[in-house]
Amino acid sequence: MNPDTPECAGGIRMTRDRVSADNKRIILNNRTVDVNQLVPIKYKWAWHFYLDGCANHWMPTEVSMQRDIEQWKNPGAFTPDERHVIKRNFGFFSTAETLVGNNIVLSIYKMVDNPECRQYLLRQAFEEAIHVHAFQYIVESLSLDEAEIFNMYRENQAIYEKDEFSMSCTDGIIDQNVDLTTKEGLQKFIDNLVAFYVVTEGIFFYSGFVTMLSFGRQNRMPGACEQIQYILRDESIHMNFGIQLINSIIEENPYCWTTQFTDYLITRIKRAVELEVNYARECLPRGVLGLNVALMREYVQYIADRRLEKLHLPRQYNSSNPFPWMSEVIDLKKEKNFFETRVTEYQTGGALEW
Numbered sequence: 189m190n191p192d193t194p195e196c197a198g199g200i201r202m203t204r205d206r207v208s209a210d211n212k213r214i215i216l217n218n219r220t221v222d223v224n225q226l227v228p229i230k231y232k233w234a235w236h237f238y239l240d241g242c243a244n245h246w247m248p249t250e251v252s253m254q255r256d257i258e259q260w261k262n263p264g265a266f267t268p269d270e271r272h273v274i275k276r277n278f279g280f281f282s283t284a285e286t287l288v289g290n291n292i293v294l295s296i297y298k299m300v301d302n303p304e305c306r307q308y309l310l311r312q313a314f315e316e317a318i319h320v321h322a323f324q325y326i327v328e329s330l331s332l333d334e335a336e337i338f339n340m341y342r343e344n345q346a347i348y349e350k351d352e353f354s355m356s357c358t359d360g361i362i363d364q365n366v367d368l369t370t371k372e373g374l375q376k377f378i379d380n381l382v383a384f385y386v387v388t389e390g391i392f393f394y395s396g397f398v399t400m401l402s403f404g405r406q407n408r409m410p411g412a413c414e415q416i417q418y419i420l421r422d423e424s425i426h427m428n429f430g431i432q433l434i435n436s437i438i439e440e441n442p443y444c445w446t447t448q449f450t451d452y453l454i455t456r457i458k459r460a461v462e463l464e465v466n467y468a469r470e471c472l473p474r475g476v477l478g479l480n481v482a483l484m485r486e487y488v489q490y491i492a493d494r495r496l497e498k499l500h501l502p503r504q505y506n507s508s509n510p511f512p513w514m515s516e517v518i519d520l521k522k523e524k525n526f527f528e529t530r531v532t533e534y535q536t537g538g539a540l541e542w
């Protein structure tokens with residue numbers, strides 16, 4: 189680590205040299221830029237992501253699980269294949285949300301020392317805690333086997349492989365003394381940001397979202413699906429913040445964006461698509477609700493291309509979107525939630541691009 193790089197609070201020194209926005213950088217701020225001073229704000233986008241996150245605030249326990257409980261207890265309400273996919277998705281999300289929160293706090297926060305970006309990271313970390321809470325609340329409400337759900341990421345191959353893909357990048361930052369002043373250090377950090385913001389939150393969550401929201405469209409599991417709808421909205425802000433963060437770091441440190449490195453990232457994203465399709469195969473061995481592995485593959489490839497484009501990388505698949513209704517769920521800004529279980533008062537979803 190560069191000795192001039194402030195870590196965490198970094199200490200303060202007495203001076204009359206005031207912080208100027210021009211001196212601020214996303215990472216590697218020097219000692220003239222105080223990590224504790226939000227203002228003057230240079231990265232207005234980071235502040236606006238923070239405000240959007242706050243405007244979308246919600247808590248799991250505000251959502252009634254009563255109808256879900258009645259439906260889940262009714263032996264005829266779901267086929268065995270439907271129960272299988274629902275439990276798989278709860279199993280995946282219940283630990284994946286924790287992985288994302290841990291990575292923010294243990295990896296990203298110490299590397300990104302810009303105060304307005306840190307303000308958003310604090311908000312995002314809280315939202316991840318709310319998402320963890322949501323799955324705990326759903327599992328408890330439905331009296332599911334907690335051990336089965338929360339151990340699933342170590343017991344199920346497809347979930348394990350997705351989580352291992354992400355967690356190996358957290359370990360890479362925690363275990364080693366990553367030096368962001370070197371090209372290799374920066375690339376390692378960007379690899380972590382891509383693994384979490386682009387892959388975990390931008391790809392690995394999506395076949396779960398599509399499947400669960402397909403139940404919601406039929407008014408089944410309405411309480412769980414309402415919460416998943418809010419999580420999806422939060423996640424699309426997380427992903428957009430992350431991509432802006434990555435692109436800004438690259439803009440400030442263009443030497444790290446080599447062809448060799450972008451080729452590596454494309455390979456990683458293609459691997460993530462394979463893992464997500466494997467997961468869909470595990471969840472939907474015979475298909476439910478008109479969903480099947482072929483449609484899931486098309487959708488995951490479609491969203492992977494969108495993510496690649498936002499990183500200014502070439503599309504790899506050119507697949508079309510088999511679930512155009514998903515964009516309505518994400519773009520919904522106000523008044524009612526998608527399943528009309530209650531009126532909500534969201535002030536903004538921002539102009540979400542996904």
Ligand SMILES: [Fe+2]
Nearest residue numbers: 285315316319
């Ligand atoms: Fe989350």
Ligand SMILES: [Fe+2]
Nearest residue numbers: 288389423426
């Ligand atoms: Fe997230």
